[in-house]
Amino acid sequence: MKTAILGASGYGGGELVRLVDGHPALDTIYLGAHSQAGRTLGEVHPHLWGGDRLLSPMTADLPGIEVAFLALPHGESAELGAALAERGVKVIDLGSDFRLDTPDRYQSAYGAPHPLPDELDRWAYGLPELFRESIMGADRVAAPGCYPTAALLALAPLTAAGIIETNHVVVNAMSGVSGAGRALRADLLFGAVDEGVRAYAVTTHRHRPEIEMAVSDFVGSRISVTFTPHLVPMQRGILATITAPAAGSVTGSSVRGALGEFADHNPFVELIDEPPQTRWVVGSNRALVNGYLDPATNTVIAMAAIDNLVKGAAGQAIQAANLMCGLDETAGLGAAGWMP
Amino acid sequence: MKTAILGASGYGGGELVRLVDGHPALDTIYLGAHSQAGRTLGEVHPHLWGGDRLLSPMTADLPGIEVAFLALPHGESAELGAALAERGVKVIDLGSDFRLDTPDRYQSAYGAPHPLPDELDRWAYGLPELFRESIMGADRVAAPGCYPTAALLALAPLTAAGIIETNHVVVNAMSGVSGAGRALRADLLFGAVDEGVRAYAVTTHRHRPEIEMAVSDFVGSRISVTFTPHLVPMQRGILATITAPAAGSVTGSSVRGALGEFADHNPFVELIDEPPQTRWVVGSNRALVNGYLDPATNTVIAMAAIDNLVKGAAGQAIQAANLMCGLDETAGLGAAGWMP
Amino acid sequence: MKTAILGASGYGGGELVRLVDGHPALDTIYLGAHSQAGRTLGEVHPHLWGGDRLLSPMTADLPGIEVAFLALPHGESAELGAALAERGVKVIDLGSDFRLDTPDRYQSAYGAPHPLPDELDRWAYGLPELFRESIMGADRVAAPGCYPTAALLALAPLTAAGIIETNHVVVNAMSGVSGAGRALRADLLFGAVDEGVRAYAVTTHRHRPEIEMAVSDFVGSRISVTFTPHLVPMQRGILATITAPAAGSVTGSSVRGALGEFADHNPFVELIDEPPQTRWVVGSNRALVNGYLDPATNTVIAMAAIDNLVKGAAGQAIQAANLMCGLDETAGLGAAGWMP
Amino acid sequence: MKTAILGASGYGGGELVRLVDGHPALDTIYLGAHSQAGRTLGEVHPHLWGGDRLLSPMTADLPGIEVAFLALPHGESAELGAALAERGVKVIDLGSDFRLDTPDRYQSAYGAPHPLPDELDRWAYGLPELFRESIMGADRVAAPGCYPTAALLALAPLTAAGIIETNHVVVNAMSGVSGAGRALRADLLFGAVDEGVRAYAVTTHRHRPEIEMAVSDFVGSRISVTFTPHLVPMQRGILATITAPAAGSVTGSSVRGALGEFADHNPFVELIDEPPQTRWVVGSNRALVNGYLDPATNTVIAMAAIDNLVKGAAGQAIQAANLMCGLDETAGLGAAGWMP
Secondary structure (H helix, E strand, O other): OOOEOOOOHHHHHHHHHHHHHHHOOOOEEEEEEOOOOEEEEEHHHOOOOOOEEOOOOOOOOOOOEEEEEEEEOOOOOHHHHHHHOOOOOOOEOOOOOOOOHHHHHHHHEEEOOOOOOOHHOOOOOHHHHHHHHHHOOEEEEEEEHHHHHHHHHHHHHEEEOEEEOOOEEEEEEEEHHHHHOOOOHHHHHHHEEEEEEEEEOOOOHHHHHHHHHHHHHHOOOOOOOOEEEEEOOOOEEEEEEEEEOOOOOOOOHHHHHHHHHHHHHOEEEEEEEOOOOOHOOOOOOOOEEEEEEOOOOOOOEEEEEEEOHHHHHHHHHHHHHHHHOOOOOOOOOOOOOOOO | OOEEEEEEEEEEEEHHHHHHHHHOOOEEEEEOOOOHHHHHOHOOOOOOOOOEEEOOOOOOHHHEEEEEEEEEOOOOOOOHHHHHHOOOOOEEEEEEOOOOOOOOHHHHHHOOOOOOOHHHOEEEEOOHHHHHHHHHHHOOOOOOOHHHHHHHHHHHHHOOOOOOOOOOOOEHHHHHHHHHHHOOOOOHHHHHHHHOOEEEOOOOOOOHHHHHHHHHHHHHOOOEEEEEEOOOOOOOOOEEEEEEEOOOOHHHHHHHHHHHHHHHHHOOOEEEEOOOOOHOOOOOOOOEEEEEEEEOOOEEEEEEEEEHHHHHOOOOHHHHHHHHOOOOOOOOOOOOOOOO | OOOEEEOOOOOOHHHHHHHHHHHOEEEEEEEEEOOOOOHHHHOOOOOOOOOOOOOOEEEOOOOOEEEEEOOOOOOHHHHHHHHHOEEEEEEEEEOOOOOOOOHHHHHHOOOOOOOOOOHHHHHHEEOOHHHHHHHHHHOOEEEEOOHHHHHHHHHHHHHHOOOOOOOOOEEEEEHHHHOOOOEEEEEEHHHHHHHOOEOOOOOOHHHHHHHHHHHHHHHOOOOOOOEEEEEEEOOOOOEEEEEEEEOOOOOOHHHHHHHHHHHHHOOOOOOOOOOOOOHOOOOOOEEEEEEEEEEOOOOOEEEEEEEOOOHHHHHHHHHHHHOOOOOOOOOOOOOOOOOO | EEEEOOOOOOOOHHHHHHHHHHOOEEEEEEEOOOOOOOOOOHOOOOOOOOOOOOOOOOOOOOOOOOOEOOOOOOOOOOHHHHHHHHOOOOOEEEEOOOOOOOOHHHHHOOOOOOOOHHHHHHOOOOOOOHHHHHHOOOOOOOOOOHHHHHHHHHHHHHHHHOOOOOEEEEEEEEEEEHHOOOOOHHHHHHHHOOOOOEEOOOOOOOHHHHHHHHHHHHHHHOOOOOEEEEOOOOOEEEEEEEEEOOOOOOOHHHHHHHHHHHHOOOOEEEEEOOOHHHHOOOOOOOEEEEEEEEOOOOOEEEEEEEOOOHHHHHHHHHOOOOOOHOOOOOOOOOOOOOOO
């Protein structure tokens, strides 16, 4: 299927090119970029093969294109994504423009009205593990944020199984630096990141309403979470550590049972015996989960580890595209990660 | 004052040598080591001046020594520390042998009876910010663990001020690798640590009962916490992120007010305006704290950042020694940290 | 073709599994290990798919196996490799046992006689870019060391083209830590590697005679080099920086011309316009090269960057296997690298 | 002595504040900055004590100031430094404006005429180990670049002792990222530096003429070097690896003998038994050196390791100031480095 990647010059765009190049059914024939248009792929992503491919201007006028991935900064997908979908292109937006489902929720999270409020309920939330059916029938999919992906893969099954009380859910997450994108910011210099750890966007990160929306939709009741993201000195990977009061007489086995059953139904989720490490998923679309009961406080502690650029971005978008196109959900996503 | 450092070859021992060498009143005249005895200081700590000083055998027979720091693995301080104190030496133990205050608590945490149960109540818990008075009168001090130091410097003042409910206190902490010491372990190889993050000792870390004991003693009521430590790819630094339900109508200002008042009474604690970064304290005895109220869930989120080897180990031990010896609390601890 | 990977538990072995799993013609049906035999692949390489595959004992008795990769410590390949080859298996040894071509050279480099001296001249040196023909006809191939691979890909074409004088060739190389393997060594702890750089094995590294042998064979005259390897704080990658007096009136263009012509004949070598970065090749079998003339000293400076575990180990072994088996040289090696 | 630090907001400026704060005779009473003027020290250097000190505008009108350190970008010291010196202030310029000794050499290195050509021969080159006498009598000192410092501390004594031939001197150096300063550059982002190594400024780095000038002046004959700097993923530290043909029948002992004799006369230079590691000098003003003879090629390989921000910048500037002011050369430079 003829595929466009719009926003090919960022980290997420680079991962899309890498993964779509290895996909058996998707064929990248258009690479779009804003300020980097006119340069070659190799100039912005020297690690990829086929570096002489040209980056073209951003446009919705892409005759013949059947699938389009958008990997753009917040606010730049709305018009373009809607226009592409209007022309019959299956669109997967990796940005945040269409993730929240109502104009109110969007306004509340972003402090401004959505530019195309009528469009919002036409976009499916693209986390296959929670909303596979709606993605399969969609031609517009908003791929989830990286933190929500990690958090939801542990939180949603535990909530759905009634394992946790939902009044004191705490999500602490630790991310590698690529999650912040490729922008030139002083706080992302090597000298500002290496050998240090910090929380950021405390109480204000926009992935919190996204987590709340998705888990609430999944289980059918309104759930709030406290969410604190942290930046750790590594390129890739997110670890979400979730803490919540156990619901009644839960055991460690029942925690792991709920996670394991969820994993059994999802090809990219795996329950393991140890605390998951981000190093074990870097480069692949896998999510590793585990959970514990702390008997001293009757608290559940669960973790999920993903690669923020793969399962948290490009890989997940391809997973959604596979479902939208009637392909095998795992098509093009079989490559192993790397270690060390 | 004539000082011995027993266990000089580890990371904590190295920091003790570095800091005591710059101390105006303490004079290191004995460096003790187990397997490294007979080697020079320079062979085990090539970064220190005076590398030709010899590491001597471990012993309690140290005539003339007035102050002894013990930086030994768990289980190796008990006999030696007690013997030194018996001879009138002021002893500061950086290990975990004397931190817990009762034989029961020790048995429960370590799964074995304490070798010298009668000794336990003779040792003061050496966190000056909480227990300054008792340290000033002590000749036996157990310096706190690194995680408890970070956690308590934010948790204790908020608890004492009645800012938080104590039924769902969650402590998530992120530590650099030096916290695990200098042992030869496969999981501490560069290839196993670099570019990854992981939780460990989930529900079982022995610093949890230590945190609970100290905060409970400080506020006078029994408090439990859920504690999850994480290893991040950096040498030094601990960030503790604490989440707890707000007690009633708390505001962000009242959170910061409680932390600020605590900081005002403690020379090494500083309330800052941003989320504290470990990079800002590395190398110094400072602790940076901050706190937030999340209005969406009426939850308090507070953070403390320390250098695990300085405020979390050697610096704090010297701070306690200063108090024990009637010196200025900050003596020898004035060196700034480093960045980058 | 039925394939065995013997020594699957190390870093090189893990990369072999990763790459052979994606190979269109090779099919891994035996994974051998020494001390890790009996464990699963997932226990030693949690990043790979198919983690339930079992590691089996090391043996030469592998009925049906057509191709065997050996990724073993020095000294452990000789008997096993010879035995496998004797049974008609095509053997690619990633270790150093068969790289040097004569008993004398081996004795001189390793300080001991070779255990199977008659075997040495039966093994082809597996650097396809220099010795493609002999590899195509071989059933025993010794894959080059990681440093020689990087050094030779820039040094050999410049020497062959008469661009450099060969009396003062200096090779300085910088390697990530995975080049030292997965052994439990104090000098490979995170605390000993992170945030530092050092030379090692100065004047004594065994890759020096290997470089000298290969470049001498390639150009047909005896050439000596000075070689200094350095360890830098990263997982993967080697950068070789080569300095040599220019031969007569060489220009920057002629330096790059010689490298470019070499690259034109080799699918995995690419001449680029900037100093090559290891980050651009990590994860792939590519080698990036570039060269300069320093007019102030009439000196040539050339560089090559590779991933030590791919082009410097597992990828190159597969490249050689492809040639040995009559497959396309690039089969199974098309995956792009990753960045960041 | 009343001291000003002009350019206090960069990395070098921060180290100056850290070290002068601990100096027994220098007292910082003026902190100057360009764009950061008006902010507090703590806002730009959160790791330092006394963060409420204000950054003031840059000016030469500093009544009462006796010593001024300038830590400014290239081109910004010339006017200011000359004006301060004219007013009788002892000036130590950490920048490159006054390092080269003649207008021609400056023009050749920087491609533009020096703004104050008559000023050049009034400035002493501030490497105490080579030019202690001239620094002692100077009131204008240009502190050396970081690479020249590392290179010269091994190269100069070997050259002076006649240990090496000087026709093929090769200096390869590896630097941490702080050497590039604190500027906002895409190639200094964490995502562009972490986990990779690269050469840069190949054949064109301006520290090359500086190395040549200084070693030539020291030994009294004109010497050229080939110099290739590399960027490695760490904050601090430079390792210079120098290769040169041995002069006649040199031995490893004579190499080390020349380095050791040089070290004996210089309090901050130390000959060690192993290849020096940058981790062993980070944070201190020490330089560690070692040297080898490679008998196979009759080549000398020597190394020096320094902290680029201390011995390569702020520490060295203070060392020079001590000499200029008649203080003990080591005053204020006694702090040990740190590890890990």
